Structure formats: structure tokens, C-alpha cells
Amino acid sequence: MRYTLTSTLAGAAALALAAGAAFGQDSLSGDLKIFLDTSNPAPRATMEQMIAQFQEQHPDLNIETTIIDREAYKTQIRNFLTANAPDVATWYAANRMKPYVEAGLFEDVSDLWAEPEIADNLASTKGAMTIDGKQWGVPYTYYQWGVYYREDIYDELGLEEPKTWDAFKANCQAILDSGRKCFTIGTKFLWTAGGWFDYLNLRTHGYDFHMALANGEIAWTDERVKQTFANWRELIDMGAYIDNHTAYSWQEALPFMVNGEAAAYLMGNFAVAPLREAGLTDEQLDFYQFPAINPDVELAEDAPTDTFHIPANASNKDAARAFLRFVVSPDVQTRINNGENLGQLPVNAQSSVDDDEFLNQGFEMLSSNSPGGVAQFFDRDFPAEMAKVAMEGFQEFMVKPDNLDRILDRLERTRARIYK
Amino acid sequence: MTQPVLPTTHVAPPAVARSWWRRNQIRLAPWIFLAPGMIFFLFYVIFPIFQSFQISFYQWDGLGEKTFVGLYNYEELYYDDAFYTSLRNNVIWLVLYMLAIPAGLFIALFLNQTVVGIRLYKSLFFFPFVISQVVVGLVFSWFYDPTFGLLNTILGTFGAGPINVLGDERYVTYGIIAAGLWPQTAYCMILYLTGLNAVDPEQIEAGRLDGAKGARMLWYVVLPQLKPATFIAFVVTIIGALRSFDLISIMTNGGPFGESRVLAFYMFEVALSEYGFRYGYGAAIAVVLFLIMMVYITFFLTKMYRDERGR
Missing domain, CATH: 3.40.190.10 (Periplasmic binding protein-like II)
Incomplete structure (x- = not known):
């Protein structure tokens, strides 16, 4: 029974793949498991909304979202990365991701960063995502x-x-x-x-x-x-x-x-x-x-940066890559970082910063008055x-x-x- | 040849049919019933103990490769101030937590009377034990709050300055122990209340005829009869003191600057918490804690064994 179900699914997936390739658009199917640490009410709603939109674009994809308490997430991550990996997980940039990168638990996504869409528009955060010359995830928001x-x-x-x-x-x-x-x-x-x-x-x-x-x-x-x-x-x-x-x-x-x-x-x-x-x-x-x-x-x-990663043990990496591309795209960045949602700064240079007294001042400060460089935060750099x-x-x-x-x-x- | 010497052939078939299982049933049954418990105990208690010993010789972040470092973790422990702070706090906990036993006894004696609604009063006194430790911790941290807390409001009316109980390294451990004593006293009280029910009224009567009252009556007549209750109270209180983890985690998170940590919390912090990636070091702490507890347990078991034999 189970076998037939899987094979049917696989068949459907293959079909969808063929169809997608034929029409040059949506080709994603299967399951996409997303783990989030955005447990506060506002960020949570933002993320759910964003994922719902991604779902609309890819109706064949079966998206499963799990939201974990932000503090608990910090200790749980090492368990789920090794044992029961999702396809996409949130985390933090710079040294904070180093233990997982060194243990080979995060997928190398340098290929995404080679695409002009990302390479040109996300250049400012590239350094924070780079360890050993490779990139290990994409940022989705940062704040001053x-x-x-x-x-x-x-x-x-x-x-x-x-x-x-x-x-x-x-x-x-x-x-x-x-x-x-x-x-x-x-x-x-x-x-x-x-x-x-x-x-x-x-x-x-x-x-x-x-x-x-x-x-x-x-x-x-x-x-x-x-x-x-x-x-x-x-x-x-x-x-x-x-x-x-x-x-x-x-x-x-x-x-x-x-x-x-x-x-x-x-x-x-x-x-x-x-x-x-x-x-x-x-x-x-x-x-x-x-x-x-x-x-x-x-x-x-x-300016701490919050990030999305693909665990090395993820099962649907194609869909995960598509999701990462979606998250950093200019429109999505503009929307999820506006005052009604995260209320932070978008990472994509093509996005616009919401008209908010503090976001404007922060953006101004980071883009023109921080010549020395931008650090992440003490517990992310050390x-x-x-x-x-x-x-x-x-x-x-x-x-x-x-x-x-x-x-x-x-x-x-x-x-x-x-x-x- | 053997045929003639088998007059009991008609009963022999059942004897042959008695399988190995039937023959050994009585001997095996208890082991089968014990097996699930023993297997779980083996895998979740005994096996991890040896695993901890093993991990304590490695440097390991819990994710990548282990490197053998011999006794390095123990050497590190020897020079670690935080370890001695935690050890000292463990001792303070064990000693002061014992106050729950006399306090519980006192409340039990006080409540051991027949007044209208005594059951309600007993339940109310027992109430703190029903509340989760996390809630107790939260309530007490609000009570201690240096600016808005009730404790400092009360102290303020007497003109005493605000005390930052949980933020001052001198008071913090005592502050948490006080919070822990609240439910623990209730626990000891309930143990003594049931114990008091079993006190023989004839002996009390006899004692009274001989002129014993008050403290002498308590010491020579009542307390000896409460010995089983006292024994259990000791055990649960010591276990309670060693389980102080949740209160510390909720009330101070080990702070200020690590002054309220106990060994169990320190172990968690270095190995499993947000910034902890030192499984080997955590295991070394666990081994030390285990050895300390072994001393206590051995002492306790031998004492119990002697008492049993003496009877």
C-alpha cells in the first residue's frame, strides 16, 4: 500500500517535473519541511503569510511548517539537523553558524550566490554568510x-x-x-x-x-x-x-x-x-x-543578520533552493521587512525600506555612515x-x-x- | 529391556509433554516480569553512565569528530573556578534543604488536630507542592524583584534598603533555596501527617501517665515512631536538593556571573545550552557529580542494610 502510494507520488512528481520543464515554470513537488524560530506573534504571522504565498506559486508542493520557540530552537537545532532534518531552517549568520558548517550539517549554497539575481543584490551580506570561501545560507532580514x-x-x-x-x-x-x-x-x-x-x-x-x-x-x-x-x-x-x-x-x-x-x-x-x-x-x-x-x-x-539555511540532510533540496530564492527576492524582502511585519531592514538592494523613523535612520546609518565595516553581534562574531x-x-x-x-x-x- | 521397568507408562506421556517452558515457568516468570524494567534501566541508566565516563576522555562538540584527550577535561576542571563555585553551591543546597524536614514536621504537628475544616487547611498547606517548580520560580523571582517586588516593598516600609536578592552573588543561592524550601516543606509535611496517623495512641497515653509532655514527649515517644517517615523525608529532600536545576534555570539562569550554578546546571550549560559545545567537559562534570553521589548512596545503603539487620 505504502509502496504504491510512494510510487504514485514519484510518478506524479516525475510527471509534474516533465510538465514543468515543458512549460518552463513550476516544477516543484513533494514535501517541503520548514523549521522556523520566529515564535513572536508578528514575525510568526509574517512568515506564515510568506509561506502561504510560496505555496500558491507551487500548488504541487506539500509544505509543512514547524514554528519552535526562539530560545528552545537554539538548543534543538543540533538535534534536528543531525536526526530529523527539515528542508529549510532559520539560523544566524557569521560565527554562529560555524559549528554546523564545520560538522557538515549545512548545505553549501554557493551556487545560489553565483546567480546574478543574488550575487548583485545581496553583495552587502555575502561576507557574513561566507565560511571557507563558500556560502552556507541566505539572509532574510537584518537590523541596526x-x-x-x-x-x-x-x-x-x-x-x-x-x-x-x-x-x-x-x-x-x-x-x-x-x-x-x-x-x-x-x-x-x-x-x-x-x-x-x-x-x-x-x-x-x-x-x-x-x-x-x-x-x-x-x-x-x-x-x-x-x-x-x-x-x-x-x-x-x-x-x-x-x-x-x-x-x-x-x-x-x-x-x-x-x-x-x-x-x-x-x-x-x-x-x-x-x-x-x-x-x-x-x-x-x-x-x-x-x-x-x-x-x-x-x-x-x-547589524545582526537572520538567515535561512538548507540542512545537509534535507530531502527536497530543489524546493528548498527555490524557497531561498523566493525569500530574498526584492518584492518579498520589501514586504516581510515593512513596518507591519518584521519592521526591519531588507537584505536585497532592489527592495525598498519602509517609511519608518527608525528604519530610515538605521538604513541611512548602515549604508552611508558605517565606513569601518558591519559586525554581526558579539555572540555571533565570537x-x-x-x-x-x-x-x-x-x-x-x-x-x-x-x-x-x-x-x-x-x-x-x-x-x-x-x-x- | 527397559520395557518391563516402566509400569507407569500411562502417566509418562504428560511428563514427556511437559515442555522446557512448563518445567521452568516458576523460575522464569519473575525475570520476564522484571525484564522490561531491567532493559530500560540498563539502556537509559547503566549504559549512559559508562558512556559518560568514555565521553569525558574526549573533546567533542556534539556534532563533529571526537578527539581523544585523556584526562585533559579533568585537569581543566581542576583549574576551573566555576566548577568550585558550583560544587560549593551544591553543598549549600544539600545542607540548607534539610531545613524542610523540621519545618515540615512542625507544620504537620500543628495541623494534626481535629478542628472544623482541617482538611481544607491541610490541602492549602500542601498546595505549593502541587504547583510546578517553574511557577514557583517565577513567583519568587517576582517576589524578589528589586524595584517592584513585594519583598522590597515590605522592607521599604521598615526603611530598609532594597535588596537585589537574585542579582547579588552573595544572596542569590540562598534566595533560590528559600524558594525551593516552600514546596519541599509541604512535601515533608504530608509525609509526617500520614506518619502521625500511625502513631500508637496507647504509647502516647502511657507516656502521658509517666509525666512526659511537650518536647520530651515529641523526642522520646513520637519521633521514634515517625522514623520511617523521617527516612523517606530525608531521601526525597536530598533528591530534591540535587534536582534544583529547574529553579535555577528559571530564576537566575545560573547568574549573576555564574554564582548560582550547581554542578547539574553547570554540566547542562557547558554541554547542551545555547553556547555550550563541550560534551567532553560536561561529561567530566557528570562523572564527578556521579562519584560524589556514589559516596552518599553507598553510605546510605550500608546504613539501611545495618538497620535492617539490627532489627
């Missing part, structure tokens, strides 16, 4: 990081968006004098502190130094690294951050900004949606690029183990800056172990 601040508080205190480190600190002092904190942050899950380190290090020593550190070429006990921490310490000693940040997640730190107890938040663009939902209007909320610290260093930014130990060190440093030497020794020992 920067300082989101309460415009009304700045206006009340007569402050301007700072362009220099001194202005940045002077602003902070004025905010502290008014009885507020400069920055809200929740370091319970560590990565938020990684964002601060990224920016301070990128501004103090630049993109190339930061990446050299990520690749293990520079000791954590190096004087230059200590300089970055010295800059950070200036803010900590001022009391710039909210108290007790170790007890909060990034979401739990939002109310401090909403209530006006803290004036700003160094965050990714995904913080805008919850801030708006909490009642802040676009008049109260604004964005600025993290200011220069060392004026001789070219500005570089963090190898996973290094990132974990380092971010724990950053959290400790933010609470006990005097422990710096001990923390750096620990990081150095970890570096010696990891990069061999």
Missing part, C-alpha cells in the same frame, strides 16, 4: 543597533544627540543630575552586555581590531583591550546604568525607559515595537548612532564558548569593575583553550 533615547527627556534638559565621547558623557552627567539614569539594561541573559562591549571596542580600536579579537589573534590581557574597559568603566563609575540590572532580562529593563527613570537604551531595532506598545510615541522616542570615541577610528556598526565566558565576564565587570584583571585572566585562559 544604536542608542534609542527619550527625546522628551533630552528636550527637557536641553540635550542634543552626542557626536563625541565627551558629549556622550556630558549628556549622561546632565541626566544623572536630573535624578534619572542614563541607560537601562538587563544583563540577566548576558548578551545585552555584549552589545555594549561591541560598541565600546569598535569605537576605541575599530572594526579590524574587534574582528582580530573575535578570531583569537589578540590576547584579552592586551593593553588595548584594557583601554576599552577603561572607557566602559568611566560610564560605570558615573552610575550611568540602572541599579540591579543583573536581575532583569532585556524586556524587563524596558519599563525603566517607559517610566522615564532611564533616558536611553543601547539596543537592536526590535526594541522599538515593545516601546511603542508600552505607550511611547514617535515624538518621545528617537535614535542616534553610538558616538565616536577615538576620532581616528572609522565608525563601524553592529565563537560560542568564548562569547559565553566573555559575556559573563562583562556582567561581572559591570557590577564589580575592580575585578577586571581577574576577569581578563580568565578570558585569556579560555582564549588559549578555544583557538588552537
Whole structure:
């Protein structure tokens, strides 16, 4: 029974293939299993809508979508990639995909990147998708990081968006004098502190130094690294951050900004949606690029990229490739990244950025004011183990800056172990 | 020749028909009934133990090739501050979790009376144990919240400054243990309540005639009779202390900077969590944890064996 069913299906597939080839269009059939980590309501709806559209274009394809909680996905991925691989799976760019690439669990999709459609329009993210000279997936969205601040508080205190480190600190002092904190942050899950380190290090020593550190070429006990921490310490000693940040997640730190107890938040663009939902209007909320610290260093930014991959054990790779092509196509990119959907930046150069105060500023910043380069994010650029130990060190440093030497020794020992 | 010496031929056919199975049925039946349990125990408990020993000699990210590194993981463990922090926390957990036993006994004695609606009160006291550990963890982390939490609101009315229980490395382990004690006390209470039902009223009466009351009555007459309940309470509390994983994961995720980790959590973190790719190292931690528990289990089993023999 089962055998006949499969053979019928296979026959149908062959027929469809022939028909498709004959008419030069749709030739996809069989099953397409898609695993997504977009479990928040808005991204989830966006993805479902996008997949429904792909389904319409390929009626013979039997698409099966599984949405997994975003945090759980991060630990489940290694199981399903080895044991029960889908045909398409979401993940993150740069070093974050390295363990799976090295274990041979992601399909090499360099052929897609050789097609002019993708090669020309996605050039800006090619680097982030490349390991060992090959590409291992395609991006579907990215977003800027920067300082989101309460415009009304700045206006009340007569402050301007700072362009220099001194202005940045002077602003902070004025905010502290008014009885507020400069920055809200929740370091319970560590990565938020990684964002601060990224920016301070990128501004103090630049993109190339930061990446050299990520690749293990520079000791954590190096004087230059200590300089970055010295800059950070200036803010900590001022009391710039909210108290007790170790007890909060990034979401739990939002109310401090909403209530006006803290004036700003160094965050990714995904913080805008919850801030708006909490009642802040676009008049109260604004964005600025993290200011220069060392004026001789070219500005570089963090812009994490979320990606689609084909697992090496996928069964329907043709359909998966078609899906990847579909996802990065200009129209789809424009639509899924607009304000009503993901509210982020499209990866395709032919797409248009939605008319949103923050997306416009972010796009502007990344395309014209980030000459130094674009990094992914601390835990995506640094190898996973290094990132974990380092971010724990950053959290400790933010609470006990005097422990710096001990923390750096620990990081150095970890570096010696990891990069061999 | 043999024919004449077979007068019982008429009963012989059934004897021949008695198959191997029939002859050994009684001896085999228990093993057959035990087999499913033993097979599962073998494959899911015994086998993984040896597998952990084996993996702990390798460096492995769980995906690619394993490399043999001998005792390197253990050497690494020896120099790892985080390991000693976790070990220390494990000890704190084991010691302080024992408070659940006297607390449970006290509540059980208090509730062991006949008042209208006592069943309702008993159920209410037992309630925390019914709630999932995850919920207990969440409730307590809100209770401890340094800005909005109830604890600091109460402290504030007495003029005491806010305490960031879960964000301060000095208090965090104690804060989580307090949360864990809440359901654990309820568990011990229910064990003692059932135990108290079995206390012999005649002995109480006799004790009373001899002039025992209060603490002396409790110590010399009631407690000895509660020995089985105390034994079970010890076992479940120690198991509970070693199972502290979910509370830690929910309340602090091991933080701040790893100060609230226990060995089980640390093992999970290095091997299986979001950033963990060190299966060998995780296995080494598991082996150490296993050896520590072996000491305890051996002690416990020998004690139990002696008690049984002494009886």
C-alpha cells in the first residue's frame, strides 16, 4: 500500500517535473519541511503569510511548517539537523553558524550566490554568510543597533544627540543630575552586555581590531583591550546604568525607559515595537548612532543578520533552493521587512525600506555612515564558548569593575583553550 | 529391556509433554516480569553512565569528530573556578534543604488536630507542592524583584534598603533555596501527617501517665515512631536538593556571573545550552557529580542494610 502510494507520488512528481520543464515554470513537488524560530506573534504571522504565498506559486508542493520557540530552537537545532532534518531552517549568520558548517550539517549554497539575481543584490551580506570561501545560507532580514533615547527627556534638559565621547558623557552627567539614569539594561541573559562591549571596542580600536579579537589573534590581557574597559568603566563609575540590572532580562529593563527613570537604551531595532506598545510615541522616542570615541577610528556598526539555511540532510533540496530564492527576492524582502511585519531592514538592494523613523535612520546609518565595516553581534562574531565566558565576564565587570584583571585572566585562559 | 521397568507408562506421556517452558515457568516468570524494567534501566541508566565516563576522555562538540584527550577535561576542571563555585553551591543546597524536614514536621504537628475544616487547611498547606517548580520560580523571582517586588516593598516600609536578592552573588543561592524550601516543606509535611496517623495512641497515653509532655514527649515517644517517615523525608529532600536545576534555570539562569550554578546546571550549560559545545567537559562534570553521589548512596545503603539487620 505504502509502496504504491510512494510510487504514485514519484510518478506524479516525475510527471509534474516533465510538465514543468515543458512549460518552463513550476516544477516543484513533494514535501517541503520548514523549521522556523520566529515564535513572536508578528514575525510568526509574517512568515506564515510568506509561506502561504510560496505555496500558491507551487500548488504541487506539500509544505509543512514547524514554528519552535526562539530560545528552545537554539538548543534543538543540533538535534534536528543531525536526526530529523527539515528542508529549510532559520539560523544566524557569521560565527554562529560555524559549528554546523564545520560538522557538515549545512548545505553549501554557493551556487545560489553565483546567480546574478543574488550575487548583485545581496553583495552587502555575502561576507557574513561566507565560511571557507563558500556560502552556507541566505539572509532574510537584518537590523541596526544604536542608542534609542527619550527625546522628551533630552528636550527637557536641553540635550542634543552626542557626536563625541565627551558629549556622550556630558549628556549622561546632565541626566544623572536630573535624578534619572542614563541607560537601562538587563544583563540577566548576558548578551545585552555584549552589545555594549561591541560598541565600546569598535569605537576605541575599530572594526579590524574587534574582528582580530573575535578570531583569537589578540590576547584579552592586551593593553588595548584594557583601554576599552577603561572607557566602559568611566560610564560605570558615573552610575550611568540602572541599579540591579543583573536581575532583569532585556524586556524587563524596558519599563525603566517607559517610566522615564532611564533616558536611553543601547539596543537592536526590535526594541522599538515593545516601546511603542508600552505607550511611547514617535515624538518621545528617537535614535542616534553610538558616538565616536577615538576620532581616528572609522565608525563601524553592529547589524545582526537572520538567515535561512538548507540542512545537509534535507530531502527536497530543489524546493528548498527555490524557497531561498523566493525569500530574498526584492518584492518579498520589501514586504516581510515593512513596518507591519518584521519592521526591519531588507537584505536585497532592489527592495525598498519602509517609511519608518527608525528604519530610515538605521538604513541611512548602515549604508552611508558605517565606513569601518558591519559586525554581526558579539555572540555571533565570537565563537560560542568564548562569547559565553566573555559575556559573563562583562556582567561581572559591570557590577564589580575592580575585578577586571581577574576577569581578563580568565578570558585569556579560555582564549588559549578555544583557538588552537 | 527397559520395557518391563516402566509400569507407569500411562502417566509418562504428560511428563514427556511437559515442555522446557512448563518445567521452568516458576523460575522464569519473575525475570520476564522484571525484564522490561531491567532493559530500560540498563539502556537509559547503566549504559549512559559508562558512556559518560568514555565521553569525558574526549573533546567533542556534539556534532563533529571526537578527539581523544585523556584526562585533559579533568585537569581543566581542576583549574576551573566555576566548577568550585558550583560544587560549593551544591553543598549549600544539600545542607540548607534539610531545613524542610523540621519545618515540615512542625507544620504537620500543628495541623494534626481535629478542628472544623482541617482538611481544607491541610490541602492549602500542601498546595505549593502541587504547583510546578517553574511557577514557583517565577513567583519568587517576582517576589524578589528589586524595584517592584513585594519583598522590597515590605522592607521599604521598615526603611530598609532594597535588596537585589537574585542579582547579588552573595544572596542569590540562598534566595533560590528559600524558594525551593516552600514546596519541599509541604512535601515533608504530608509525609509526617500520614506518619502521625500511625502513631500508637496507647504509647502516647502511657507516656502521658509517666509525666512526659511537650518536647520530651515529641523526642522520646513520637519521633521514634515517625522514623520511617523521617527516612523517606530525608531521601526525597536530598533528591530534591540535587534536582534544583529547574529553579535555577528559571530564576537566575545560573547568574549573576555564574554564582548560582550547581554542578547539574553547570554540566547542562557547558554541554547542551545555547553556547555550550563541550560534551567532553560536561561529561567530566557528570562523572564527578556521579562519584560524589556514589559516596552518599553507598553510605546510605550500608546504613539501611545495618538497620535492617539490627532489627
